[in-house]
Amino acid sequence: MDLAVFDLDHTLLDGDSDYLWGQFLVEQGRVDGERYERENRRFYQQYLAGTLDIEEFARFSLAPLARLDTAELNALRQRFVLEKIVPRIAPGTPRLLQQHRARGDTLLITTATNRFITEPIAQLLQIGNLLATEPERVDGRYTGRIAGHPNFREGKVLRLRQWLEQRSESYAHIVCYSDSHNDLPLLCFADRAVAVDPDPRLQAEAQHRGWPVISLRQTATQTEEPTGD
Numbered sequence: 001m002d003l004a005v006f007d008l009d010h011t012l013l014d015g016d017s018d019y020l021w022g023q024f025l026v027e028q029g030r031v032d033g034e035r036y037e038r039e040n041r042r043f044y045q046q047y048l049a050g051t052l053d054i055e056e057f058a059r060f061s062l063a064p065l066a067r068l069d070t071a072e073l074n075a076l077r078q079r080f081v082l083e084k085i086v087p088r089i090a091p092g093t094p095r096l097l098q099q100h101r102a103r104g105d106t107l108l109i110t111t112a113t114n115r116f117i118t119e120p121i122a123q124l125l126q127i128g129n130l131l132a133t134e135p136e137r138v139d140g141r142y143t144g145r146i147a148g149h150p151n152f153r154e155g156k157v158l159r160l161r162q163w164l165e166q167r168s169e170s171y172a173h174i175v176c177y178s179d180s181h182n183d184l185p186l187l188c189f190a191d192r193a194v195a196v197d198p199d200p201r202l203q204a205e206a207q208h209r210g211w212p213v214i215s216l217r218q219t220a221t222q223t224e225e226p227t228g229d
Helices: 008-012 017-027 033-049 054-061 063-067 070-088 093-102 115-124 154-165 181-189 200-209
Strands: 003-006 106-114 129-138 141-147 174-178 192-196
Touching: 003 008, 008 017, 008 106, 008 174, 017 033, 017 054, 017 070, 017 106, 017 115, 033 054, 054 063, 054 106, 054 141, 063 141, 070 115, 093 106, 106 115, 106 154, 115 129, 129 154, 154 181, 174 181, 181 192, 181 200, 192 200
Parallel strands: 003 106, 003 174, 106 129, 174 192
Antiparallel strands: 129 141
């Protein structure tokens, strides 16, 4: 049995759930539209460039969770998933997930986006294992801070190692899928790395290392995950 580890944003999804959530909050008038949209774009560009300060971004992105009440948040999130995420599931995603399920593999999503946003997305994709950045809660309310280590860059490897240590199962191989150069530590940790619709830096690294490159956004014939040791 293998462990198949998937990045979420721009990998299984054709888009970034964290960024889309911010845009959704702007559309719904729950945040200061002009300022929030400007900052949301700034952080997104930093992520693409590999210069994102995850702690600074967390203070920004988690602030609405601390300000809005739980019932309103849950209602907004339900609409967000239906309206913004369902249309963004990459066309090749269902087939790739089914290929791994047919082999009897364990599936896991690992994402820097916080659990509040990504938990219902993992449920939508029928993936029961999720590693995400954890928003802190005190007395049932979000504080706007991160709990524990952010699930970002090297943090994804740290959190995956911790998860593996807590499992009773053993895995013959770990295969990881990602679109982003930010996930190079995770991809290098895996037994097999697969670049999915990669950004230019990951594309170059994949070519250098001989990693397979696939697309989940294009034709189904391009979603086959190469087998091998």
